[in-house]
Amino acid sequence: MIVNQSLVTDIKTIISEAKNKAIRLVDYERTLMYWHIGRRIFEEEQQGKDRADYGDYLIKFIAQQLEPEYGSGFSKRQVELFRQFYRTFPIANALRSQLGWTHYKMLLRLDTDDKREFYIAEAIKNNWTTRQLERQIHSSLWERLLISNDKEDVLAVARNEKQPSDAKEIIKDPMYLEFLGLHREASYYEKDLEQAIITHLHDFLLELGNGFAFLARQKRLHIEGDEFFIDLVFYNRLLQCFVIIEIKTHKLTHQDVGQLQMYVNYYDRYEKREFENPTIGILLCAEKNNAVVKISLPEDNKTIIASEYKLYLPSEQQLIAEMRKEIEKRGTDEKS
Template identity: 70%
Template sequence: MLINQSFITDIKSIISNSRENAIRAIDHQRTLMYWHIGKRIFEEEQEGKDRADYGSQLIKYLSGQLQPEFGSGFSVRQINLYRQFYRTFPIVHTLYAQLSWSQYKLLLVIENQEQREFYIAETVKNNWTVRQLQRQVDSNLYERLLMSNDKESVLAVAKKEKLPSDAKEIIKDPMLLEFLGMKREASYYEKDLESAIITHLQDFLLELGNGFSFVSRQKRIHIEGDEFYVDLVCYNRLLQCFVVIEIKTHKLTHQDIGQLQMYVNYYDRIEKLPHENDTIGILLCASKNDAVVKFTLPVGQKQIFASKYELYLPTEKQLLDEVNKEIVSFEEKG
């Protein structure tokens, strides 16, 4: 008997989707259970507010009653977490079914409300896994975007209240490539870095930002009999444009900028369709002199960007110091 293979594929897809939906539904109910436990604990604490140590005694006693019957999920530490969960998200209707309890636990560590709202919006919008959310928090994505944008714009784009109208709203500087596993002190060629990026392409696209998809590697272009090779070509569906990426393992030079400008011009004149926007060029470099970039490019241009890559995760303090430098520089110019 001949069976259409698409029939089997459809059935398997139904089973997989149903299982995933069931897992998400169970996890959401678990999340709601923890929220209601936290709410009830808070209400009971309010009844004993005249005693300073009532809360801690209450949680310790509650853990002793629940843990023998329901397991380690009701340790003193976990119950404290449920209480914190309710205090952080006091309105149950603001909870997202798309977020798992593991993701909420990561978000509870973030004290700044605007920062927390940003990571919630990005997680829901991009369907980040727990690992992806953890990586973005660890890499201080919010602070890095603030280095070239204001808080209102960053949050508005994350919440889909506005589409990015300028490439700088989604392109980060620095870009953190710690997932490549390459040592900062090691000597390597541009092709080595490029190969590592292709190997970890999903992580690289996540680091690039929202709306990026991979198009080509070492794209060959012909210009009047001469051949050139573009390191990486991507496309951004939000900006609706090609994104040409050149990798430089040395300090950026004006010649590098000129080379990328030629590639951008080629894509604008040859590859770009009438409905698409101007091509964006990103120079991914080991180090750069911002003044050289500024004086090499025309005033007000919005197509070429130089982004330094880092092969390790900087501390939050290091990035906040950089953000503060940007703010001071902006104020001085104003």
């Protein structure tokens, strides 16, 4: 008797999906439980608000009563988080079932509602694990996008209320490639960096942003008997265009800009179809001079983007300095 081989595979898929659904449901119920505990604590605290130390006393008392019976998940620090959880997210119906308690604990660390809203929308849209959410927060994704975009546009794209119309709404500068595991003090050939990116392609796609799909590596072009090789080729379904990436492990030069412009022109003339948007070129470089990039390109350029890569995540001080520098540059551009 012959049995369809796909039968067992289908059954395993059903079991796996059911298990994952059950895990998500349990995690969501646990999150709701913590929210209700936080609300009850907050209500009790308000009754004794005339006593300045009542809140701290209450948290400590509850932890002493619960931790011996329910374990470290109800320590003083955890009980404090329950109260903070309710105060930060006071509407139970607004809690998202796609996010677990660990997601929400990370979101509680953020200092503004806009930032939390952005990461919630991105985490749900991209199905981020807690590790991926943590990495994006630590890499300051929100702040990096704000450097070159309006806050309302960034939020609208995250919430799917607006499709990105400009590559800069998605592509970040700088890009953080700490997941490659390369040391900043070492020098690398471009092929080494390219190979590291291919090895960690999933993480690189996450850093690139929404809607990217990998198409080719070392794409060969034949132009009147001459051969050229494009480092990496992607497609972005949101922008509906090809995205070419050239890697430069040195300080960017105007010759690099010209080379990438040629590749972009080739794709626009021979690869792009009528319904697709113009090809975007990204120069991923170790260092750049913005003035050189600006003067090497047309004033209305929207297709060539130079983005520095960093092999380590930024410190808070570095990020603040970068944002201040960008604000000052905008002020100078507006005056000129």
